[in-house]
Amino acid sequence: MVKKIVGGMLTVAMAFSIAACGGGAPAAGTDSGTPKAEAGGATQLEFYIPIVAGGALQQTMGQFVEEFNEKNPEYHVEMIYTGTMDDNIVKLQSAAQAGTMPQFYLAPYNYKFMLDSLGIVTPMDDLVAADSDGEAYIDGFIDSFIRDSYIDGQLVSIPFARSCCIFYYNKDAFREVGLNPDEPPATWDELVEAAQLLMKYDSSGNMERAGFGICENQANSQWPWAILTAQKGGQINSDDGSYTYFDSPESIAAVEWWVDLHTTYKCVPDYLLSFVDMPNMFIEGKLAMMEHTSGNLTNIYSNADFEVGVALLPYSDVQTSSTGGQNFFMSPGLSEAEREGSWRFIRYCTEPEQQARWCAACGYIATVDKAFETDTLKKYMEEVPGLENALEQLHTGAVTEIATYECQQIVTLINDYLQAAISEEMSAEEAMKELQAKADSILSPYRK
Amino acid sequence: MAGKKHHMSEKARRTLSSWVLLAPAVVLMVMFTVYPIFNSMYLGFCDAGYRNSSPQWIGMENYSQLFADPVFWKVIKNTVIFILMTVIPSMVIGFGLALILNGQFRGVRFLRAAFFHPVVMPMIAAACVWKFLYMPGNGMFASLMMSVFHINIGDVLSSPKTVLPCLALMYIWKEAGYLMIFFLSGLQNLSIDYFEAAKIDGAGFWKSLIWITLPLMGSTFLFVVMIELTNSIKLVDHVVVLTQGRPNNRSNLLMYYIYQLGYNFFQQGKAAAVTTILLIFLMILALPRFLRFDKKVHYN
Numbered sequence: 001m002v003k004k005i006v007g008g009m010l011t012v013a014m015a016f017s018i019a020a021c022g023g024g025a026p027a028a029g030t031d032s033g034t035p036k037a038e039a040g041g042a043t044q045l046e047f048y049i050p051i052v053a054g055g056a057l058q059q060t061m062g063q064f065v066e067e068f069n070e071k072n073p074e075y076h077v078e079m080i081y082t083g084t085m086d087d088n089i090v091k092l093q094s095a096a097q098a099g100t101m102p103q104f105y106l107a108p109y110n111y112k113f114m115l116d117s118l119g120i121v122t123p124m125d126d127l128v129a130a131d132s133d134g135e136a137y138i139d140g141f142i143d144s145f146i147r148d149s150y151i152d153g154q155l156v157s158i159p160f161a162r163s164c165c166i167f168y169y170n171k172d173a174f175r176e177v178g179l180n181p182d183e184p185p186a187t188w189d190e191l192v193e194a195a196q197l198l199m200k201y202d203s204s205g206n207m208e209r210a211g212f213g214i215c216e217n218q219a220n221s222q223w224p225w226a227i228l229t230a231q232k233g234g235q236i237n238s239d240d241g242s243y244t245y246f247d248s249p250e251s252i253a254a255v256e257w258w259v260d261l262h263t264t265y266k267c268v269p270d271y272l273l274s275f276v277d278m279p280n281m282f283i284e285g286k287l288a289m290m291e292h293t294s295g296n297l298t299n300i301y302s303n304a305d306f307e308v309g310v311a312l313l314p315y316s317d318v319q320t321s322s323t324g325g326q327n328f329f330m331s332p333g334l335s336e337a338e339r340e341g342s343w344r345f346i347r348y349c350t351e352p353e354q355q356a357r358w359c360a361a362c363g364y365i366a367t368v369d370k371a372f373e374t375d376t377l378k379k380y381m382e383e384v385p386g387l388e389n390a391l392e393q394l395h396t397g398a399v400t401e402i403a404t405y406e407c408q409q410i411v412t413l414i415n416d417y418l419q420a421a422i423s424e425e426m427s428a429e430e431a432m433k434e435l436q437a438k439a440d441s442i443l444s445p446y447r448k
Numbered sequence: 449m450a451g452k453k454h455h456m457s458e459k460a461r462r463t464l465s466s467w468v469l470l471a472p473a474v475v476l477m478v479m480f481t482v483y484p485i486f487n488s489m490y491l492g493f494c495d496a497g498y499r500n501s502s503p504q505w506i507g508m509e510n511y512s513q514l515f516a517d518p519v520f521w522k523v524i525k526n527t528v529i530f531i532l533m534t535v536i537p538s539m540v541i542g543f544g545l546a547l548i549l550n551g552q553f554r555g556v557r558f559l560r561a562a563f564f565h566p567v568v569m570p571m572i573a574a575a576c577v578w579k580f581l582y583m584p585g586n587g588m589f590a591s592l593m594m595s596v597f598h599i600n601i602g603d604v605l606s607s608p609k610t611v612l613p614c615l616a617l618m619y620i621w622k623e624a625g626y627l628m629i630f631f632l633s634g635l636q637n638l639s640i641d642y643f644e645a646a647k648i649d650g651a652g653f654w655k656s657l658i659w660i661t662l663p664l665m666g667s668t669f670l671f672v673v674m675i676e677l678t679n680s681i682k683l684v685d686h687v688v689v690l691t692q693g694r695p696n697n698r699s700n701l702l703m704y705y706i707y708q709l710g711y712n713f714f715q716q717g718k719a720a721a722v723t724t725i726l727l728i729f730l731m732i733l734a735l736p737r738f739l740r741f742d743k744k745v746h747y748n
Contacts, residue, residue: 086712090711090712093711093714118714204598206594206598206600207600216606217606217694217695219692269584269602269603270600270602271584271602271603271606271607272603272606272694272695274606286585406713406714408712408713408714409712409713409715412708412712412713415694416519416695416696416697417696419606419694419695419696420695420696423606423607423608423695423696425608425696
């Protein structure tokens with residue numbers, strides 16, 4: 001009997017502990033941006049950094065912090081690792097709620113509206129104005145990067161760890177099927193033609209190599225979709241982040257073409273391709289061409305045992321790509337000294353030399369033009385010539401990644417509906433209409 | 449009279465000392481279990497998220513939004529299907545294993561340990577291993593299907609038809625060994641006398657299984673059903689590692705949905721509302737253990 005009572009209690013305890021771990025966040029007010037104590041003379045500055053590229057990122061950032069602290073004894077910067085990019089957002093949300101925000105932090109540049117609605121974003125225009133060379137500093141950034149740093153004309157973030165979606169192709173595979181390795185496909189039609197040629201099956205009819213790959217899984221498919229839509233001449237959201245155009249003819253056409261890659265042209269893997277699997281598949285020769293982040297340049301050049309080609313993305317009507325990555329944001333409510341120190345550190349990390357080191361070590365694209373004139377990057381570009389193509393893509397055209405309020409929810413919905421369309425649960429048009437209706441109901445409170 | 453008074457104060461003293469000794473546990477329980485439960489219930493009636501610095505009372509709004517959202521119903525449906533696909537099979541397999549391993553033969557201890565080992569593996573680790581097994585192309589299942597049947601099964605985790613059964617299969621593998629232990633201990637508590645008597649009367653294996661073993665194991669079965677129902681609902685790790693709800697919420701289960709609402713979408717009011725629904729659901733499941741059900745299945 002005792003055993004049974006214990007069993008019963010166990011069951012109920014389980015029920016309670018489950019209940020306790022869901023949604024029970026404290027109802028405390030969000031007094032965001034509480035300044036940290038200034039100890040031992042030096043102003044303490046904390047910043048959140050998600051580990052995205054593992055070892056190299058940690059090491060290089062560690063060096064920046066060490067150098068900065070040494071050169072600026074009046075400040076003491078401390079980095080706080082917050083895990084993956086998703087973990088970082090969760091931590092920022094809880095810090096905002098608990099009022100324990102770090103002085104500054106790295107976050108996806110396209111989450112600016114979401115961060116703003118959490119009340120953890122502050123304009124930095126006064127700091128630019130206070131610097132003697134402030135204007136020149138801002139002008140030094142690559143336009144495709146700095147363009148996305150504003151809300152209502154005010155500068156709210158500084159481009160730091162940024163990337164761009166580029167076109168990778170396997171030159172050896174091109175030769176194998178009789179394609180010219182120096183003439184990568186420039187348009188969607190050429191891409192499909194080449195991809196179909198590059199498809200390879202084994203004797204029992206199973207796919208050994210797919211012609212082309214585009215990511216469709218793991219909350220990343222909004223990226224290529226924004227690009228495909230822009231290449232059709234459309235746009236997926238308004239500049240103020242409160243409207244989306246998911247059911248526009250351009251958006252629907254982009255999805256239809258994407259679905260056709262699977263159903264009509266049959267030139268992509270016959271399942272939802274995952275973002276993280278793609279680089280390895282490309283290196284192993286299982287994908288002949290792919291659209292992926294420039295963040296994989298170093299990885300691909302050093303691990304592929306065939307000749308790698310990098311080019312501008314094939315397009316339909318407009319030659320464009322999209323940028324990705326993280327910017328520095330500053331918390332509101334800082335003391336004068338904290339603001340100054342944070343600003344100085346952010347500037348230090350975005351000087352041409354530091355950006356060159358960061359680019360060479362971590363594979364991000366340096367965010368300032370002058371970085372490409374440094375010896376560090378000149379040497380790196382000899383090893384990884386594709387970086388030049390990535391830079392060319394940025395200057396030719398690169399639109400903003402999806403940037404709306406409630407961005408995480410919108411991103412999840414986009415992925416859900418794209419998956420529904422690709423796996424033919426719904427037609428492209430049905431899926432996009434329903435997606436737009438959902439987005440409307442989420443974003444309507446933010447519309448002015 | 450004086451004696452009785454003395455007795456009362458003795459009882460009072462015992463009550464007091466019990467409470468004093470239990471106080472730390474009670475305080476912890478109130479802080480970390482009781483308070484969060486009631487706070488969750490309260491938040492379920494509030495708009496708590498990006499646009500409010502403090503929760504705003506909105507009545508039943510969260511619930512009506514949830515009930516109007518097809519994703520919510522999809523998640524409920526997935527969860528029910530997942531329960532149906534896991535609870536009975538893992539109990540049947542667990543009981544089968546227990547019956548076999550209840551015998552005495554060479555190597556029985558090794559086999560018991562072997563079937564039990566998935567239980568001690570953390571779910572995250574197990575899910576990572578299974579992710580490799582399910583991988584398209586090089587994964588164990590894909591290469592097996594390819595080499596034996598020459599069928600390309602593609603990515604079973606991204607196909608709407610196969611994703612839930614895949615999650616269920618892994619879960620059954622993990623859970624059957626755990627349930628086996630309960631059944632095994634239940635079986636070993638049964639008196640051998642019944643079986644000997646049955647044997648003398650000419651009952652075969654199946655007869656004694658159906659008419660003696662199963663009825664006597666009633667309370668064990670009830671206990672296992674409760675454990676299994678709550679387990680299959682409360683688990684979230686496998687969803688996080690294997691699919692994160694993909695494709696198009698086909699593998700989104702209740703617990704992951706709560707996490708997604710609360711921490712990805714930052715809609716804490718809605719997350720709390722789903723939590724409350726889950727809590728009520730679990731309370732109903734736990735109820736039979738406290739009511740007459742217990743006595744009905746109890747033979748000894």
